[in-house]
Amino acid sequence: MRRILVINPIADDRWNQADGDYLQSTARKDTIVDIVNIEKGASSIESFYDEAHAVPGVLKVIRENKDRYDGIMINCFADPGLNPAREICEIPVAGPGESAMIVASMLGHRFSIISVLKNVVPMFEMKAAVMGLSKRLASVKYIDVPVLALENNPDTTVESIVEKINEAVEKDSAEVAVLGCTGMLSLYRKVKDKAGIPVVEPAAASLKILETLIDLGISHSKKGLYLTPVFKKITW
Amino acid sequence: MKRIKVIVPVNTSIWNESILEIFEKNKDSDTLIDIVNITKGPEAIEQHYDEVWSELFTLREAEKAEVEGYDGIIIYCFGDPAVRAAKEKLRIPVVGIMEASIHFASLLGKRFSIITTRNEGKFATEDLLKLYGFEKKCVSIRALGIEVLNLVDRSRLRKAALETCRLAVEDDGADVLVFGCGSILGLREEISEILKLPVIEPGITALKICEDLIDVGLTHSKRAYPMPLNIKRQI
Numbered sequence: 001m002r003r004i005l006v007i008n009p010i011a012d013d014r015w016n017q018a019d020g021d022y023l024q025s026t027a028r029k030d031t032i033v034d035i036v037n038i039e040k041g042a043s044s045i046e047s048f049y050d051e052a053h054a055v056p057g058v059l060k061v062i063r064e065n066k067d068r069y070d071g072i073m074i075n076c077f078a079d080p081g082l083n084p085a086r087e088i089c090e091i092p093v094a095g096p097g098e099s100a101m102i103v104a105s106m107l108g109h110r111f112s113i114i115s116v117l118k119n120v121v122p123m124f125e126m127k128a129a130v131m132g133l134s135k136r137l138a139s140v141k142y143i144d145v146p147v148l149a150l151e152n153n154p155d156t157t158v159e160s161i162v163e164k165i166n167e168a169v170e171k172d173s174a175e176v177a178v179l180g181c182t183g184m185l186s187l188y189r190k191v192k193d194k195a196g197i198p199v200v201e202p203a204a205a206s207l208k209i210l211e212t213l214i215d216l217g218i219s220h221s222k223k224g225l226y227l228t229p230v231f232k233k234i235t236w
Numbered sequence: 237m238k239r240i241k242v243i244v245p246v247n248t249s250i251w252n253e254s255i256l257e258i259f260e261k262n263k264d265s266d267t268l269i270d271i272v273n274i275t276k277g278p279e280a281i282e283q284h285y286d287e288v289w290s291e292l293f294t295l296r297e298a299e300k301a302e303v304e305g306y307d308g309i310i311i312y313c314f315g316d317p318a319v320r321a322a323k324e325k326l327r328i329p330v331v332g333i334m335e336a337s338i339h340f341a342s343l344l345g346k347r348f349s350i351i352t353t354r355n356e357g358k359f360a361t362e363d364l365l366k367l368y369g370f371e372k373k374c375v376s377i378r379a380l381g382i383e384v385l386n387l388v389d390r391s392r393l394r395k396a397a398l399e400t401c402r403l404a405v406e407d408d409g410a411d412v413l414v415f416g417c418g419s420i421l422g423l424r425e426e427i428s429e430i431l432k433l434p435v436i437e438p439g440i441t442a443l444k445i446c447e448d449l450i451d452v453g454l455t456h457s458k459r460a461y462p463m464p465l466n467i468k469r470q471i
Contacts (some may be wrong), residue, residue, distance in 0.1 A: 190337075
């Protein structure tokens with residue numbers, strides 16, 4: 001039995017039901033997935049600015065709930081608050097962006113990320129650089145549809161994503177595609193069926209990595225990168 | 237139901253029982269595991285020479301797996317012998333234990349250290365680190381100074397591992413440790429407890445990654461590992 005808390009790092013509960021159902025159905029039989037959103041923050045995350053607004057709320061949810069769970073997942077490709085969350089947690093914390101890039105790296109030499117807006121291109125290139133995966137990242141592409149409009153015309157969005165995957169294969173020599181937004185998870189099946197290469201859906205990748213960490217009793221290292229912060233008064 | 241074939245790519249079955257025991261303990265409830273060895277080739281893989289001896293026989297076992305109806309394969313040696321060749325020929329997930337464990341280790345800290353068997357085996361590990369692109373995240377490769385076949389001496393292994401792991405942390409600054417041989421078994425939890433950091437046993441990590449890939453229906457890209465041409469090949 002594993003208890004996993006999924007945090008939607010936005011101030012909106014509109015995705016909770018669908019995301020929770022999807023993740024519960026992707027989870028192992030004896031995993032319980034609870035999902036919450038944050039109270040204050042942006043309604044979607046498409047920039048460093050939005051990401052910064054998500055972090056305090058994410059950390060608040062984690063501080064208040066971490067003792068009741070075996071693992072935590074921050075459900076956004078930008079992984080807002082992942083590093084500080086690990087600093088304050090002994091239990092594993094997973095992020096879809098990081099997890100998906102690692103899974104993609106095991107499936108081929110070069111992967112491309114297909115995301116929403118131009119704003120996220122440098123964000124994800126920088127994320128790959130920090131992870132040491134720049135050489136594996138063929139490109140970051142965007143369909144120019146904001147997160148909140150992804151499901152307005154789902155079939156058109158699927159077509160746009162598949163078109164970008166094909167472009168990544170032909171122009172950038174990508175061998176694996178990564179969906180660069182967890183808001184695309186409802187479109188994943190259709191994209192997967194139409195793409196000619198493996199497509200990694202980041203929320204599922206993150207959930208699986210988290211289940212694996214819990215099963216093996218392994219968490220992030222507290223020796224260096226994720227040292228517990230020195231206690232001090234913090235107000236906001 | 238997930239059927240996984242574990243190929244221990246050496247011509248001896250001395251490790252099978254220990255591996256199976258650990259795998260049975262850590263697998264999903266709906267996973268079925270079969271372990272096989274190769275019936276020719278080396279009895280241990282210490283360096284490039286042994287890898288080459290192992291690869292063709294390992295490849296044959298891997299190729300059979302798809303016909304036998306397996307959902308995934310684990311090639312159980314840190315040298316990842318025949319892993320890329322098997323990925324070219326097969327469509328089911330093929331997981332090498334080094335590939336899985338160093339990708340996984342990179343999620344857990346800033347820099348990991350690999351604890352291997354002999355100094356002479358380091359070069360093969362260094363080559364693979366470059367191939368996978370993790371040479372900068374690996375702060376050191378340290379050797380126990382024990383040949384693979386002598387790892388059955390549990391007390392010698394434990395003593396050397398405790399000392400070597402401590403040096404990797406204290407002298408090299410590693411914050412995650414990865415055992416660089418599938419036969420360094422039964423020490424993960426103890427060393428993790430003593431040194432207070434994550435210790436990765438590559439075999440079970442590969443098992444979980446293999447299960448994860450099967451669960452989400454992912455396998456390697458045929459763009460990266462294209463199907464070999466249908467030409468004559470003879471042994």
